Every structure is written in C-alpha cells, then in structure tokens.
Amino acid sequence: MKPIKFNSAHQSAFTLVELLVVIAIIMALAFFAIMGGGRLLENSRKVKAMDQFRNFGVGMTLFVGDYQKPPIPQSKLPGGWDTIYGDPGGKYTTEFLVSALKGDLTDEEGNYTYGDETFSGKAANPRNETYVIFPYSADKKYGVGNDGRLYDPWGGEVMVGINGFKSTSGVLVPFNNGGSDLRMHTWGLAEYTETKPKEQAYVFWSYGKDKKKGKNAPNVSSVVPFQNSDDVISW
Numbered sequence: 001m002k003p004i005k006f007n008s009a010h011q012s013a014f015t016l017v018e019l020l021v022v023i024a025i026i027m028a029l030a031f032f033a034i035m036g037g038g039r040l041l042e043n044s045r046k047v048k049a050m051d052q053f054r055n056f057g058v059g060m061t062l063f064v065g066d067y068q069k070p071p072i073p074q075s076k077l078p079g080g081w082d083t084i085y086g087d088p089g090g091k092y093t094t095e096f097l098v099s100a101l102k103g104d105l106t107d108e109e110g111n112y113t114y115g116d117e118t119f120s121g122k123a124a125n126p127r128n129e130t131y132v133i134f135p136y137s138a139d140k141k142y143g144v145g146n147d148g149r150l151y152d153p154w155g156g157e158v159m160v161g162i163n164g165f166k167s168t169s170g171v172l173v174p175f176n177n178g179g180s181d182l183r184m185h186t187w188g189l190a191e192y193t194e195t196k197p198k199e200q201a202y203v204f205w206s207y208g209k210d211k212k213k214g215k216n217a218p219n220v221s222s223v224v225p226f227q228n229s230d231d232v233i234s235w
Contacts, residue, residue, distance in 0.1 A: 042209065045153040046232050048142055052158065053204035053234040059101050059132030060162070060202055066129065070162045070201070071100045073119045080166035080180035086150070086159040087189060088207070088220050091115055094157060095148040100124040101132045102144075112148065152206040152232075161186045161203045188221030189213075190233065195226060197235050204234040 063071050072083040073096065085094045095112040099105065099121025105128060111120050122128065134150060137143030142153045150158045163184045167173070178185030184197035190205050192214065197203040207213050208230030217224040226233070 042230065045209075048153045049206050049232045050234070052142065052152065053232075055132060056101075056158075056160070056204060057202060057234070063101060063125070063129075063131045064201075066127065067125075069166075070164060071097055071124055072162050072164055073114050073117060074123075075117060076164055077166065080164040082164050082178040082185045083162045084159070084186060084189060085162075086157040088157075088159075088211075094150045094160065096121060096124075097160060098132075098134060098144055098148060098150050101130075102134055103128045103130040154206070154209050154211065156207055156211045159189060159205050159207075161190060161197060161205075163199070163201050188223065191223050192226035192231075192233075193223055195233070195235065200235055206232045208232060 060071060069077060070083075072081075076083050084092050085097045086092070092115055093112075096114050096119050099112055102121075103125050105122045105125070111118055125131075135143035137145055137151060139155070140147075140149075140151045141155045142151065144150050152158050161184055163182070164179070165182050166180060167182075173181045175181055175183055175185075178187070182199045184200050184203060186197060186203070190197055190203060210216075210230060213220050213222065214224035214226060214229045214231060
C-alpha cells in the first residue's frame with residue numbers, strides 16, 4: 001500500500017479572503033478598544049472636575065464661616081450682586097477668587113483685575129488663611145496655571161457663580177437681576193433647558209472637552225439642552 005501524502009504547505013496557508021477577514025476583525029477590535037478607552041478617559045475627567053468643584057465649595061464655605069461674607073469683590077457686596085468668575089469672554093477671570101482662597105500672600109501679590117476694577121486678594125483674606133490648596137498646572141489643565149487662573153481637566157477656565165444675597169432673614173425676595181435676591185443669576189452662562197442654579201450659595205460648571213455650552217450653542221447665553229452634552233455642572 002502506498003503511503004498517503006499530504007500537501008502540508010497547502011493546508012497551513014491562509015487564503016486571501018481569510019487574511020482579509022482576520023485583518024477586519026483586528027481592526028474592529030482596535031476601533032472598539034479606542035472608543036471605549038476614549039469614553040473612560042472622558043468619564044475620568046468628569047469625575048476629576050466634580051472633585052475639583054467639591055474642594056472649591058468646601059473652601060468657600062470655610063471662607064464665609066470666617067469672614068461672614070462670600071469671596072466677591074468689595075464693590076459687589078453692598079448691593080448683594082451675584083458674581084461670575086471664569087466667563088468665556090475672559091473679562092471676569094478666576095484670578096482674584098483663587099488669590100483670595102489660597103492665602104499665604106505677600107504684600108506684592110494678590111492684586112488682580114476683575115472687569116474694569118482691581119481688587120486685592122490679601123485685602124479680601126487679611127488673615128492670609130489657606131482655604132483651598134490649588135495644584136499648579138504648567139499645561140493649564142486641572143489646576144492653576146502660571147497666569148493665576150483655575151483650569152478644568154480639559155484646559156478651559158473653571159466657571160464659578162457666587163450668590164451675593166446679603167439678607168439674613170432668609171425671605172425669598174422678587175427676582176432683581178442678580179442683586180439682593182436669593183436666586184442665583186448667571187446671565188445665561190449656566191442656564192439649560194432642563195436646569196439652572198436657583199438658591200445655591202455658589203455653583204461651578206465647565207463646558208467640557210469642546211469648550212462650548214451644551215451641544216454647539218450659538219452663544220454662551222443661549223438656553224440649550226444639557227443632556228447628551230459634555231458639560232459638567234455642580235447643581
């Protein structure tokens with residue numbers, strides 16, 4: 001009986017179709033891995049942003065406990081005006097607020113422009129107490145940059161609203177466009193179709209990765225859906 005011969009080269013080789021199928025499967029797995037990794041990274045950044053907001057809120061509560069007034073410019077206090085920091089226009093930055101809350105200031109530090117006025121962080125915090133420990137961020141992500149402003153994990157300036165309501169009676173007065181009323185007024189910057197700040201003492205928000213309010217709002221004062229956006233809010 002003749003031995004049966006097998007063509008081992010033929011049996012172990014892949015056909016072109018089989019190779020294409022294997023390549024397609026590998027590419028699909030790589031795509032899903034990248035997409036999943038991207039979602040995990042974004043969720044991680046949102047968690048970091050919320051942690052940033054919580055630390056900020058604790059620091060401001062301690063500040064108010066010591067000074068019996070919120071950390072807002074002196075000119076805003078008599079009228080109880082709600083104060084915004086970190087607006088996308090860049091006029092009302094977080095420098096003064098960071099200065100007032102971080103303390104440990106020298107005589108040469110802590111003078112910052114807010115709008116058209118200049119205020120001293122040291123004058124706001126004369127005891128030089130440290131209420132928030134801000135990490136330094138050379139790349140201006142998740143910490144204070146070399147410009148003295150506070151940045152979120154995506155590199156946008158953290159936005160903060162402080163309710164300047166000064167009454168101790170606790171009575172809700174009619175809405176007064178952000179002055180001497182319990183309602184938080186953010187001039188549209190933190191208003192969405194589903195939610196907006198109400199009587200909170202302070203709120204924090206970020207426009208997320210795309211640095212745009214909601215999903216491509218035409219401008220920051222537009223009231224747009226919060227759902228399905230990459231924005232992060234504290235209320």
